[in-house]
Amino acid sequence: MHLFKLPAIPVSPALHAEIEALLGPRESLSGFVQSAIEESLARRRQQQVIDHAQAALAVAAxxxxxxxxxxxxxxxxxxxxxxxxxxxxxxxxxxxxxxxxxxxxxxxxxxxxxxxxxxxxxxxxxxxxxxxxxxxxxxxxxxxxxxxxxxxxxxxxxxxxxxxxxxxxxxxxxxxxxxxxxxxxxxxx
The missing domain is CATH 3.40.50.2300 (Response regulator)
Structure with missing residues (x-):
């Protein structure tokens, strides 16, 4: 998937209000989204390492x-x-x-x-x-x-x-x- 092909994500007024309430006074929505993406990618990389290690242990066993x-x-x-x-x-x-x-x-x-x-x-x-x-x-x-x-x-x-x-x-x-x-x-x- 190419990032430029990502669809726009519709934000309802209720979701917009909830996000604004969670964001700090100096935090932007784009910064919040970028941080969430980076955290998600880090969790996925960590899970891949765990999965590979478990597969190696299974073969070794x-x-x-x-x-x-x-x-x-x-x-x-x-x-x-x-x-x-x-x-x-x-x-x-x-x-x-x-x-x-x-x-x-x-x-x-x-x-x-x-x-x-x-x-x-x-x-x-x-x-x-x-x-x-x-x-x-x-x-x-x-x-x-x-x-x-x-x-x-x-x-x-x-x-x-x-x-x-x-x-x-x-x-x-x-x-x-x-x-x-x-x-x-x-x-x-």
Whole structure:
């Protein structure tokens, strides 16, 4: 809305008399209106700050969620157990990159972390990372491979250049302490 397009506000004789009674001898109606507008805007700005802070607290209070994309059932089981021992119980699973993208699309909110194997049939980790980049995924990405450390390095470089936040790349199995450190979780030996 442009201020020059504001409509005139009709003032009835009764309202005019009430305003004059409230205004001091040196106070003008325009000064009174300007002061009321400034106070209203200040209250709205303050409410926006409160609303943003409450939204941030609500998100921070949500339990951590993780999407594990790996074609190895044993890796899923192991990661689920390690994550549970760290207090993470919202673990979603996919057996390849294509189903990982489908799971991601079905989630109400993006997971905080994605743990992704690089070598999978159908749609591999590199393709899935491309899907994450297209979706402008903002969470942490942890890369795994059971075989090829060179592929891990290349995948990490590509993912970072695509705007993903790669927290680390590891050979399987991922150690509990490494996972806790990457996710910023406390861990006891």
């Amino acid at each position: 949500l339990p951590l969620s993780v999407l594990v994309v790996d074609d190895d059932e044993f890796s899923h089981t192991l990661l689920r157990e390690v994550l549970a021992s760290l207090g993470v119980h919202a673990v979603h699973s996919a057996m390849d990159g294509r189903s990982g993208a489908q799971v991601l699309d079905q989630m109400q909110r993006a997971p905080d972390f994605v743990i992704c194997d690089m070598l999978m049939p159908e749609t591999d980790g590199i393709d899935f990372l491309g899907q994450l980049a297209k979706r402008q995924y903002q969470g942490g990405v942890i890369l795994l491979s059971g075989e090829d450390s060179l592929m891990l390095s290349i995948a990490a470089e590509v993912a970072v250049s695509d705007g993903l936040k790669v927290l680390g790349s590891f050979s399987k199995p991922l150690r509990r302490q490494d996972l806790a450190d990457l996710m910023g979780l406390a861990h006891e030996a």
